[in-house]
Amino acid sequence: MILFFTIITVLYLLLILWLTFGFDKIKTFKIEDIEAKTKFSVIIPFRNEAENLPELLASIERLNYPKSLFEIIFVDDVSRDASLEIIKNSIDIVSKKKEITPTNIQVIKNNRISNSPKKDAITTAIKIAKHDWIVTTDADCALPTLWLD
Secondary structure, eight states, X not given: OHHHHHXXXXXXXXXXXXXXXXXXXXXXXXXXXXXXXXXXXXXXXXXXXXXXXXXXXXXXXXOOSOGGGEEEEEEXXXXXXXXXXXXXXXXXXXXXXXXXXXXXXXXXXOOOOSSOHHHHHHHHHHHHOSSSEEEEOOTTOOXXXXXXX
C-alpha cells in the first residue's frame, strides 16, 4: 500500500514538474497598438440619475478612443430630477472643447411600448443609431478608459 502511494506521489510530482517547464516555454503575450477603426453607438438609458451622471460623463470624456468613431445616445425615461440639465450642460462644455461634437452625443425620449422600460429605451435608440456596433451601459456606471478598445 505504501509503495502504491509512493508511486502515485512520484508520478504527481513528475507531472507538476513537466507542466511547470512547459508553461515556461510559452511566449509572453505582447499587446500591439492597433489603429482604432470600429465605429460604435453607445446607448445609455437613464431615469433620475442626477447623482451618478457627473461620474459617467467624466468617464466618457476620458475614454481612450477616437471621439469621431463613436456616438452616445442617452435615452431619458421620464426623469424627474436634474438629469437632463446635467447632460445638456456637459454637452455644452464638451462641444466648446471641440472633442465631441453635438452630433456625436444626443438625448432622446424613451418610446415606451412594453413593461420593460430599459428594453424599450435600447430599442428606441437602436432605431436612430448611426453605427452597426451597439454597446450599452447604465447611467450609474463609470466607463473604464479602454472600454471601447
